[in-house]
Amino acid sequence: MQKDEVENMTHKIAILGASGYTGAELVRLIATHPSMEIVALSADRKAGMEVAAVFPHLRHLDLPTLCKIDEIDFDAVDLCFCALPHATSQKVIKALPTNVKVVDLSADFRLRDPEDYAKWYGGEHDAVELQKEAVYGLTEFYRDEIKAARLVAGTGCNAATGQFALRPLIEAGVIDLDQIILDLKCAVSGAGRSLKENLLHAELSEGYHGYAVGGTHRHLGEFDQEFSAIAGRPVKVQFTPHLVPANRGILATVYVQGNAEEIHATLAGAYGEEPFIEVLPFCETPSTRHVRGSNFCHIGVTGDRIEGRAIVIAALDNLTKGSSGQALQNANLMLGEDETAGLMLAPCFP
Amino acid sequence: MQKDEVENMTHKIAILGASGYTGAELVRLIATHPSMEIVALSADRKAGMEVAAVFPHLRHLDLPTLCKIDEIDFDAVDLCFCALPHATSQKVIKALPTNVKVVDLSADFRLRDPEDYAKWYGGEHDAVELQKEAVYGLTEFYRDEIKAARLVAGTGCNAATGQFALRPLIEAGVIDLDQIILDLKCAVSGAGRSLKENLLHAELSEGYHGYAVGGTHRHLGEFDQEFSAIAGRPVKVQFTPHLVPANRGILATVYVQGNAEEIHATLAGAYGEEPFIEVLPFCETPSTRHVRGSNFCHIGVTGDRIEGRAIVIAALDNLTKGSSGQALQNANLMLGEDETAGLMLAPCFP
Amino acid sequence: MQKDEVENMTHKIAILGASGYTGAELVRLIATHPSMEIVALSADRKAGMEVAAVFPHLRHLDLPTLCKIDEIDFDAVDLCFCALPHATSQKVIKALPTNVKVVDLSADFRLRDPEDYAKWYGGEHDAVELQKEAVYGLTEFYRDEIKAARLVAGTGCNAATGQFALRPLIEAGVIDLDQIILDLKCAVSGAGRSLKENLLHAELSEGYHGYAVGGTHRHLGEFDQEFSAIAGRPVKVQFTPHLVPANRGILATVYVQGNAEEIHATLAGAYGEEPFIEVLPFCETPSTRHVRGSNFCHIGVTGDRIEGRAIVIAALDNLTKGSSGQALQNANLMLGEDETAGLMLAPCFP
Amino acid sequence: MQKDEVENMTHKIAILGASGYTGAELVRLIATHPSMEIVALSADRKAGMEVAAVFPHLRHLDLPTLCKIDEIDFDAVDLCFCALPHATSQKVIKALPTNVKVVDLSADFRLRDPEDYAKWYGGEHDAVELQKEAVYGLTEFYRDEIKAARLVAGTGCNAATGQFALRPLIEAGVIDLDQIILDLKCAVSGAGRSLKENLLHAELSEGYHGYAVGGTHRHLGEFDQEFSAIAGRPVKVQFTPHLVPANRGILATVYVQGNAEEIHATLAGAYGEEPFIEVLPFCETPSTRHVRGSNFCHIGVTGDRIEGRAIVIAALDNLTKGSSGQALQNANLMLGEDETAGLMLAPCFP
Structure with a gap:
């Protein structure tokens, strides 16, 4: 494949848990990303609703209707952002097909040691093997590991x-x-x-x-x-x-x-x-x-x-560099894109 | 000139009055504009200062040092945004070389009738001939006139x-x-x-x-x-x-x-x-x-x-669609660019 | 009059629904009222808790523990503020002994006509006879009726x-x-x-x-x-x-x-x-x-x-003149007190 | 004691610098104080204006017109709150007749050592002898000294x-x-x-x-x-x-x-x-x-x-316990009043 073709390649993106603030922030950022296309947005309790009804500030975008996770065709997904609650996230990610790259925004894969997880989050981890595989997503310090990773764990803000x-x-x-x-x-x-x-x-x-x-x-x-x-x-x-x-x-x-x-x-x-x-x-x-x-x-x-x-x-x-911006920065690396793609928005002041 | 060359053309932009909120908002928007380059930023009382000292949220950008208006080489400017106070604006714009396109964000050229101007702004207009030339900058309703205009008057928010x-x-x-x-x-x-x-x-x-x-x-x-x-x-x-x-x-x-x-x-x-x-x-x-x-x-x-x-x-x-976003939308038209260039940022919520 | 007699002139006050904002505002105002004493505070779901746990800003006051309504001895109550939700209020007030004066802060007794009530609040009124008796509590316009009333209906803010x-x-x-x-x-x-x-x-x-x-x-x-x-x-x-x-x-x-x-x-x-x-x-x-x-x-x-x-x-x-202050103003009238007692607090600015 | 005697017990209060926030806060608190009467309010640049024009939230109070300091008859003043800017305060207080008790809200008399004053406030103190006399106004720790003091220095908030x-x-x-x-x-x-x-x-x-x-x-x-x-x-x-x-x-x-x-x-x-x-x-x-x-x-x-x-x-x-409330608490002690008079207002939440 030629470089030009590669450049023309748009990555297919799914966002799980799109009705929360980090989900909405991902959509906001990806809206002006040059090579990502959102193909699926899940929101369990709001499945069937349009994004505009849940987040009217995204009304101008042409986005898929909110759906349940099991309605998503993951074969058509290159990378999945998982913005689900803690504990739910590990169950969902465990069940995803392994060809899909995953950036998790929950706390489920931040701690490498199952005992640490149990200590701070109070319970056994449901996907210990993935916990080992996951790369800690502080981009500036784990850049090489993130480039090669299938599963990246977003850090706490x-x-x-x-x-x-x-x-x-x-x-x-x-x-x-x-x-x-x-x-x-x-x-x-x-x-x-x-x-x-x-x-x-x-x-x-x-x-x-x-x-x-x-x-x-x-x-x-x-x-x-x-x-x-x-x-x-x-x-x-x-x-x-x-x-x-x-x-x-x-x-x-x-x-x-x-x-x-x-x-x-x-x-x-x-x-x-x-x-x-x-x-x-x-x-x-x-x-x-x-x-x-x-x-x-x-x-x-x-x-x-x-x-x-x-x-x-x-x-x-906290919503950008502290979670969704960091997640996109990691996704860029995982997909071979410029790390800063879609992320050079100047701060909004006042 | 080939289409490619045209596309590669970056427009040289000056912003007068860059230390106010509408000036900063212009910089924020132009920061991700694909074909504009800021070549001059004036701020009378803050001339000599870096933008980062006046607006730390723009610190990451590579911008010219704030200067006085008369230090700007307008021959190297394609379009000038004028975010100066009312009454000052008309004096400054009157003195600009006529090859420079101007988008004014003050109230000075919004009213076509000198008597109306006197009634609402209390004083004689200093550039009556320009007042006649200026196009009222409500893009959606003056699109064709704006495309052809040299001077566009931004509307009140x-x-x-x-x-x-x-x-x-x-x-x-x-x-x-x-x-x-x-x-x-x-x-x-x-x-x-x-x-x-x-x-x-x-x-x-x-x-x-x-x-x-x-x-x-x-x-x-x-x-x-x-x-x-x-x-x-x-x-x-x-x-x-x-x-x-x-x-x-x-x-x-x-x-x-x-x-x-x-x-x-x-x-x-x-x-x-x-x-x-x-x-x-x-x-x-x-x-x-x-x-x-x-x-x-x-x-x-x-x-x-x-x-x-x-x-x-x-x-x-008010700072975007109400003034600086509108100004950029008009500038896009005046420069033959896509009207939405640099303006498709999704709203920032929450 | 002896000091003891003066002390006996203190009115015994109950507040039903004391864990909401209008309830808390009543406590705040009554805290410096010269002749009212709070003898009971109800909060159904928070019964058994101290007020300080629900409203830490009232921590310095010596107040009764939150209780359920049926734990209140209404024989020892002169006047009862009812800050319960709409629809609940009418049921509770209907069941109160008739010797207790009542200032209701809900919407239940604002409309005199049962049909109007049904139209705006969607349902049959549970205490139609009280609806007729209730005086509309806009003090400045119903002063005489309020003085003579047993039940006053606080207005919408x-x-x-x-x-x-x-x-x-x-x-x-x-x-x-x-x-x-x-x-x-x-x-x-x-x-x-x-x-x-x-x-x-x-x-x-x-x-x-x-x-x-x-x-x-x-x-x-x-x-x-x-x-x-x-x-x-x-x-x-x-x-x-x-x-x-x-x-x-x-x-x-x-x-x-x-x-x-x-x-x-x-x-x-x-x-x-x-x-x-x-x-x-x-x-x-x-x-x-x-x-x-x-x-x-x-x-x-x-x-x-x-x-x-x-x-x-x-x-x-809205919390003071729009509801709890109005309620206290009415209670003052109903109890023969100076209408302004406890209510001359200057606004809190900035 | 006769009613007249009680009325004569009212303390005559002046507030210097009444157009700032601490001045307004003093007026707000004294508004419901049982034994203080505001007889003079100074505000240099706003002399001649009514308080309602400067602080509309105090509109309902019957207050003296703002005046210049030298228009105040200090013979008719028992206690003076001085809410003037740092450095100005020392000059003004130095010139006050010594029969007037003073609670200063500026920083001028907080530091006992002239060298400390010079170090932190950059200049020589203009009233070194008063600096020695002033009692540090942290009521809970200087209660006895404050009772006996003529000049009390309010603390930093x-x-x-x-x-x-x-x-x-x-x-x-x-x-x-x-x-x-x-x-x-x-x-x-x-x-x-x-x-x-x-x-x-x-x-x-x-x-x-x-x-x-x-x-x-x-x-x-x-x-x-x-x-x-x-x-x-x-x-x-x-x-x-x-x-x-x-x-x-x-x-x-x-x-x-x-x-x-x-x-x-x-x-x-x-x-x-x-x-x-x-x-x-x-x-x-x-x-x-x-x-x-x-x-x-x-x-x-x-x-x-x-x-x-x-x-x-x-x-x-900061405006109450951190400055004006503290000042009033101290004034109460200096005037032989109950320390809590006028200060038992419950916090305003939400």
Whole structure:
């Protein structure tokens, strides 16, 4: 096949769980992708409905009607995004034909060790063999494995943000591994389109609070797995998320002990060539508003007045770089496309 | 010149007044435009600064440093977007070399009659001859004139919204011309990046109010000009804007007297082929959240319980379809490009 | 009178349905009331819980544990606020001992005519005899009846706002009764603490839309009943509510035909002595932010550029003047207290 | 005591700088205070205007016209709240007659040491002798001194929040003094009613960021002064504030090293009798929404999964407990009133 023919090839895409926010975000991004075509959209309870009825903002697109998963002809699918709830995802993916590439956005394949899975998600894993096969989908650090993978596990959105701030520092050995505190501020769409009292506008607007305080948030499983692997010894961070009255965004304020300039240089060096990670000039600080709706992650480093302390702040959009944008970035790699295809949308500000 | 060569031609673009919201929105949209290149960005008081310092969300783009207008080499510019304040705009555009095509986003060339201009904007026009030349930039209704124009006057954002709801109805004669009420709900970015107490977050958040009540808003000048021209006799509408605590969006609730189904059919017919105007099924109502960040306009029609009354609701994003998206749509036409180039971004929800 | 006697003058209050927003608002207001004591709080599904667990903002108060309605000793209750859902309310109130005064915050007793009730609420009324007895609780217009009443029916929050703008004008005959349009902008707490997708923060924030468009909102039943009674002939208004991303507030923009100055004078005259209704100087316009958290209603009048048209805008807090504040105002009258007791809290701005 | 005598007991109050948010908040609180009367309100640039024109939410109150400071007859004033900008305040207070009690809400008298003042506020203090006399206004810890004081210095709002979380712990010696990190999330009204681009709704809404990162925020001067005094040796904390899209509220997430249960018991013990400080049950976490508009401070303590670490979270309303409520609490003490007079308003939720 000639290069031109390859270029003309449109990849057939299915999205499972298309009635949630990450599903809709995938559709939004793929809408302007040059070489992907959505051929199937599943939504169990909304099967039979048009996308426009569930997400009127996608009304202008020519999309398939929502269907049930078993109505999809997977022979005609090249790659499947799986945006289903945790635990459901493993069952569904296990049953897919193995010729279909899969990017999973749930938590089901993030942890490699079945015991870790049981610890953080409370139950036995239904697809242990796939758990082993799955590649952890933090693109910037698993690029080669992702290119070759059939199944990629999207990371937690908080987990991605914290790792962008910390991985190069742990790798380079420039911070104290026992004194790492991540104070995260998360926007509400991270909790999904779920009917919970604390997600109502009247509850959330104009107020904010910490949750899962004290080291109980499940994304700690990813931090433990990844940071310990890099360091070659157990690393445990403190991590406290807070819910903030905004729809999109994660801001991770990371308190570390080390030399601030060295920390900045390490991050700037690590991300110098990355298309989506922007390390700000020393002492500048990022804001979630400046990455909203985009696949970019902004990172700032400042030294503290206390010698030997530094603050690293990372900002990204939880629905884009934190989940659906990352998923598309991985899919691009898995399909041999340019990693940035469909993802260069500038942030939407104000 | 061969078609291929034409296609390879990149248009050289300048944006004057690039440090305001409409300027930034233009940059955001052009960032993924296939055949435009930004060669100059002016910002009088911020000349010498990088765009990233003024708009950190555009940090990833390779853009020229902000400069003063007189530093721009207009010989190397094909088209110039002018996002300057009212009154300033006319002076600047008057001084531009006539080989440069211009899309103006200010109010300076919206009104064709110098007396109307004086009435609504309080002062003599500085470029009366250009006022005559300028084409009113409501793309869907002035497409042919815009293709041939050198100077296009962007419409008011409220004026655009109201006209999308009403022009086909006035044209078709299906509503009472003397009983038209537009109740608009506008988001705050429409007021620009200006330091006014009533635009502070602490003032605006969680509250809303009417302003320019009683027929004093300047966009009435456009309604009067356009609606009277269509009807062939004076048409005066009532128009009350309200400021709502959101950043982007205009919702025009238009109360008319006529047959609701006929009204719906008229609008559906008028916009059937339009790429950016979506007429919803009868009795569905649009929302600003479903057009946010996009160039789409959604229109819904419902009949009232009172016989012979109907409500037409139109929603668009004031920064996109209401100004910068419209400007780019017009520029595409003026440069012989596909009208939708760079504008098919799906709305950003949630 | 001795101190002990004064203490004995404290009225014993029960609140049924205390886990909703109007219930919580009653507790907030009564917390600083000089002569009321809350002796019982019911919440069916949350019986047995402390109020602090359901509404942590009331944590500092010494309140009874939430209970089931049948656990309340109504012999020890002077007055009962009933903040239960529609339809449930009539059943509960019917079963209460007749010595207990009742202020109902549901819709069950707002419409005097069983047929009207059936039309708007879809079903037979379960307590038709009480429906006849109930006094419509718009304090400023039913003051004497309320003083003598055993059962007062709280008005709809939108219905109250519209009536404050219109009743004196209909009474005085200064507007055209067939050309009245109410465009309302409502905050989200009016929809209660209910788990609906469209009330999620991620759905609502930064967007707004009309609903119940075309004359289908139930509060029209109240408008029809009240305005027709005043006018002595059927009056039908157009009424379109919109949901705005804020927690508290209703802004009613009312389009009428009549002389604006006469309209202003009529309203100023009607409300001159009212403690909670403030008519602004001619041509000033109110804002929801300036009544938030208070029992005040601000009303502004402006003439339109079109001769013979006027815009009346009324703003109030739906949870306070629109429901729980109104309820307390009525309870004060029913108990022989100063009408303003516990209600003079200044609005909470910003 | 006769009624007349009671009336004579009303304290005459002046508020300087009444056109800012803390000034307005004082008026809001005093509006329902049983024994205070506002006799003068100054606002330099708005002298001659009615309060209703500057703060329409106070329209219902009978208040003096705004005036210039030198128009006030201080012989008729018992106590003066000074809500003027930093640096201005010291000049004005220095010139006041010494019979007038003063509660200052600026930063001018918070730091006892002129060198500290110069370090954090950059300049020589204009009233060094008053600086010595001023009592630090953190009511719960300086109650006796405040009762006897003529001049009380209101604390910084962030400084108050952090001290409520930490003072008893430092006093009791239950945490490591060299490992204290305060990550604060502040609402926007803390920045005042000032015309700054970053305070515009369009800039702030839906986004959040850290500022004064790295130990440069001026409230650190207060932390250093107070914590070092308690500990009897220098204590330096890390403190990073973040600006969150909400109008009222401070949430301080404080990371400490110590035994979590001991920490909880220490705080519960220290605040057991305090009317405004609520220590939540162990492992519960506070939210700003539950203290909004009130003088309450909620504090929660949770242990971390890492042995020997704890998280203390404190929430208060920056305009109330963080400044104007605190100021009124202090004024009550200085005037011999009940400390809680006018301050028992329940929080305004939702």
